[in-house]
Amino acid sequence: MKKIFLITISLFMIAATTLKAGNPIPSFNTPILGKAYFQEAPTGPGTANNQDEKRDMNVNNGGGNTYAPTASVITVYIYRLDMKKIQGPFVVASDETISVQIDNQEWGVIVNTETPTTVSVWIDQK
Numbered sequence: 001m002k003k004i005f006l007i008t009i010s011l012f013m014i015a016a017t018t019l020k021a022g023n024p025i026p027s028f029n030t031p032i033l034g035k036a037y038f039q040e041a042p043t044g045p046g047t048a049n050n051q052d053e054k055r056d057m058n059v060n061n062g063g064g065n066t067y068a069p070t071a072s073v074i075t076v077y078i079y080r081l082d083m084k085k086i087q088g089p090f091v092v093a094s095d096e097t098i099s100v101q102i103d104n105q106e107w108g109v110i111v112n113t114e115t116p117t118t119v120s121v122w123i124d125q126k
Contacts, residue, residue, distance in 0.1 A: 025109070026122035029062060032074070032113055038121040039081065039108040054126045056099040057107060062118035063094025072117040081106040099124070 023030055023038045030036065061074045077088035078100050090098050094117070102123075109121050 023121070025057075025107070026120075028120040028122070029118045030120070031116065032111055032119050033116045034113070036111045036119065037108065038111070040106040040123070053104055055102050055104070056124040056126065057102045057109065058097055058099050058120075058122050058124060059090075059092060059109060059111070060097040060120040061092040061094055062120065063096075072113055072115040074111050074113045074117060074119065076112075077110040078102065079108050079110070081108055 025038050025040045059076050071094040074092045076090040079086045111119050
């Protein structure tokens with residue numbers, strides 16, 4: 001069981017390091033079908049991140065709307081851009097929001113769904 005878990009995490013880390021974010025954070029009411037990536041803009045080397053120590057990453061599954069009239073479920077992974085922390089998978093039902101505590105580093109979100117939906121991703125300062 002440990003081997004399967006380690007292989008899964010390894011494959012996820014490889015995929016996440018080679019992907020490019022398609023959507024910035026924050027993004028609101030983004031139409032999704034399949035897989036979508038959201039990412040904070042890196043501050044770059046040598047620049048200080050003056051944000052609070054603790055923040056909340058929020059992901060909302062817009063679900064039933066004009067783009068997706070049927071209920072949908074999304075799977076969410078939240079990862080730090082340096083790949084030292086990965087949180088998830090989180091299953092978010094239609095018209096629900098999750099909030100996950102993150103630190104002051106840059107983070108990204110991967111959303112996967114098999115049915116059309118809209119997704120909003122934003123960060124709250126604490």
